[in-house]
Structure formats: structure tokens, C-alpha cells
Amino acid sequence: MAKRLLVRGNEAICRGAIEAGCRFYFGYPITPQNDIPEYMSREMPKLNGVFIQAESEIASVNMVMGAAATGARAMTSSSSPGISLKMEAISYMAGMELPCLIVNISRSGPGLGGIDASQGDYFQAVKGGGHGGYHIIVLAPASIQEMYDLAMLAFDLAEIYRTPVMILGDSVVGQMKEPLVPHPRPHRELPAKDWALRGKGDGEQRFIKSLYLGDGELEAHNWKLDAKYREMKARETRWEDFQTSDADLIVTGFGSAARIAKTAVMMAREEGLKVGLLRPVTLFPFPSAAFAERTARCKKVLDVELNTGQMVEDVRLSVARDAEVYFYGRPSGTGSLPTPEEILGQIKKYY
């Protein structure tokens, strides 16, 4: 049996990234993700990698841009207010088509908010938090093993689609400890990096940019990006399906909220209620088809989030026309994390 480790989610992301070949980490301290830069500052020198604690969130993500432009696997991590600061560069990298990993171990807001688990950053992550109209792939882990696995997957998806990828977690999945089974990075066919800057040598000049001023150039570029988003939607949606096949009510949610909801679903099953869980793992692309298929039969969906209702908009756009979508949310703040019993109460209310 493979060796099991007891680690925090934040460390699991680091281990996954390192296993994926990431040797460039640039970051800035902010709670609740400080385990990530601290771990990377210890491990990167041992691996001949680079760790820089930058002067700002902005500088750190721009360092990622530079390393990524050479084809290196590079990452940064932060938490909500820090991610807001990185949004300029994320928009640039979406336009420049640069692969990289951005981790948001989100905290509560708005503003300085607090350091508790929150899912208030769904809109920012999924709807294009920066300017200009773009999408990046957003992955939402709900366990420590998934923090590890998705960190690896993130780098591959980033290269396949030439895009920044975000892991959207929070302090529950970031700070919590759980067993982790490390494993080698799964083999995946990856495209050649024929765009990476390297010094032209005897070849053609390469340049990476996001400015297009020529007649029709920027429109063409945006259609190209849009085609990529449609390809992601067709090929990369991922979700967890838990006992939905016979369910009369499907609970949904992502990340830590879905984790609590899953316990509530198991409690409901013990009481004989036919309840299942459908948990999106990719928030962009959103697994719309999975919702459409299941709500062709099951007409009740209860969405649980640690906010006042964000992902629920995508759920409503995805379900069958005659399905009812109910929402239960707790906006973030100390003492606002819902209990499984609380969610079970909501299940019974709508069942």
C-alpha cells in the first residue's frame, strides 16, 4: 500500500505542484495561505528551484508571468484581497495565453473582511475577475487529496489550453489535515511549447503580448480565446457524483461547503431520504450538462454556499426548465460555517 502522509491542504498543494515539476514560486504573505510560501521557501532551494517573496502581490504574479513566458512551470498563491491585486496580471496572462497556477485560499470579505472560510470569490474567479472579458480554468478541491491531485492537473490543463489556472480553496481545505497518498504525476500528452521565449538563436523572433491595434486583430484574438473556452466546456468539466441516480433531491455546492453538505446527505440517507450530492470540481468550465442530465429526472436541487448566492446562478442556468433550485447560504465571518445538521434541516424543508 502506498505511503500515506498526514498533511494540511496548503502543503498538499505544494507537494502536488512540485510533483508536477513546478520549480518557480513567487508570493507574498497573507493569511490563511502562509503555509504555502513557507513550505516553498524550504523546499525550492533543495530542488534547485526558485522561491521569491516579492515586494507585493502584484510583483509576485508578474514574476510568474516572466517565468511562465520562458515555458517554465510557475505558480503564485494568495488569499482574496491579494488575488484582487493580482487580477491585472491574470487578465494579461489570459490575453497572452500564458500557462501558470494561481492558488486562492480565499478568506472572507468584502474588503479586509476576516480570515474565515468563505466562498465569496466565486464570481471573481469564474466570471473573469480582471478586465476585458476572459475566462480561466477554476478548480475547486474539497479534500486534501484533491488539493494535491488538482495542483498536478492544473499545470497540465494550463499547458494544454495555454491559460492561467486557478485553484479556489478556503481556510477549511487549506488549513485542515487529512491523509494524503502521494503518487507520480499521471502521464498526459502535452503540446510543444513553441511559443516560449528562449532568445531567438538561429530561429524566428518570438514575442508574447496582449496589445492588438491592427484592424480586426483584437476581435480575431478574442474569437480565438472564445473557441478555447468552448473547447474547455466540451472536454474539461469535472464533478463528483454521490448517490444522485435515485435521488429525489440533489444537494450541490463546491469546496468546503460541499464537504459539509455531503455529511448532511449521508445523514439524510440514514433517515431513508433519497438525497444525493452533485459537486462541481471545475467551476469554469461549469459542469452544466451534469446538472441538465440529472434534473431531467430529479426536479429539486438545493445549492449550499458560503456566500449569499453566487454559483447558484450557474446552477439555475444549467438545470432542466422545470426543476426547482433552492439556495441556502451563509455569508462568511467568524461562526458562520454551517453544520451538517443545519443543512439536513434545509434538505428536509425542501424534500
Next chain:
Amino acid sequence: MQQVFKRPTSLKDVQTHFCPGCHHGTIHRLVAEALDEFGLQKETIGIASIGCSVFLYYYFDIDVIETPHGRAPAVATGVKRARPDRFVFTYQGDGDLAAIGTAEIIHAANRGEHISVIFVNNTTYGMTGGQMAPTTLLGQKTSTSPYGRKPQVEGYPIRMAELLSGLDGVAFSARAAVNSPKNLMDAKKQIRKAFRYQVEGKGFSFVEVLAACPTNWGMNPIEANERVGREMCEFFKLGTFKNTAEL
């Protein structure tokens, strides 16, 4: 017939978008000549900034990344750390480097990143239409200091070459101008020295080059060129402020 003067190999044979009398073209040429002299064209990654310098890749036949406003030194840090065997330089204007990118230049310099920075100071935001820059001289009228820059209201012009020379991470810092044949030859020497610092692994190097912006100064090219010598060189003294390896 012997050819005694030609376009540097690192520059493309294209027309630039620069206004008549603008010094960017001249400074581009000096940078390209230095790249050629060190044989760096094939191993260089240039870092373009925002402003009139954004089109570096149209004029230089080298690999280039175009970066967000002010962030060139941070992007250069990422490039150089990932490819320490490559020659990396940024080319930035005064709004980019001395206003929105102040944090990035100071900390890249203070970390002693092995990069070279060409800083073009023309006391104004050229691309956006002549607004006040951090280097705008006292009394100078711009589109956002229409009554002339007053220290009580807009503060003072900032001397970046001197400021950076105070940082331990900086190996070389100098200021040059291209308004006369003598100054131009000196500017070329300073740029060459800055590049030599990186080529020899001697640390962070910085050259500020004073430049004319006739269009936004409301002058003809000759008047603008004269203003560089008369007003700018008076406040922004030419010279070498740090030269740790005494190159």
C-alpha cells in the same frame, strides 16, 4: 566599396511610429548596437513596458515580452530567474518606471537581479498625450499640470539614477543624454557598461537616458533637443552614480 555604417543586426529594417525629433529611435539604436557588440541578439529576452516603448518587438529582432504598466522589472525577474543564461533587459519610460512601477524597480534593484534597465526620461507621458510625469520639471506645463508643476501641489521631479544608486543591490547606475554627438557617444558607453555588468555576472545595472518629446512639449525637434541640454541636464545631472566593478 567598404561599408562603414549600417543598421545594427538587432534592429529590424522597419519604419518606427515615433514622432519627428523623438529620441526613442536613437536610444533603440544605441541599445541594438550594444546587443550586437556583445553578440547578444540570439540570447536576449527583451522586456517591453507600457507607453511609446510598448512596440519593442516591432523594432528589435529579438525575443520580447510586453508587460503590464510598471511591472517590467518584476517580469524581468521571473524571466531571468527561469533563464539565468539569457541576457535580459527592460526598456521603460518615466511614467512606467518612476510612477506606477516604483515598487517593482526599487525591489528588483535592491534584490540585485542580474538584469539591465534602460530608463527613458522625457519628463512626460508620451503615449497618453503629455500628462505630468514624476520627472516633470518644476514649472513645466503639461496636459495635467496646465499651470506648471508646483512643488506645493505636485511635489518634485524624482531623480531615479541617484535614488537607485543608494541601494546595496545596485551595481551600476548612470544618467546619459542623446542631445549632442558628445552626449550620444557617452550614452553609448554607459549602455555598453550596463550590459557588460550583466554579461560578466556583476549584478543589476541601470542607465537613465534623457530624451526629447517634441510633440508633447509643444516644440519643434530642434527646440526640444535644445531643451534637453538647457533644462533637463541642469536638473538631471549626467554622470555615473555607481560603478561597483569600476568598469
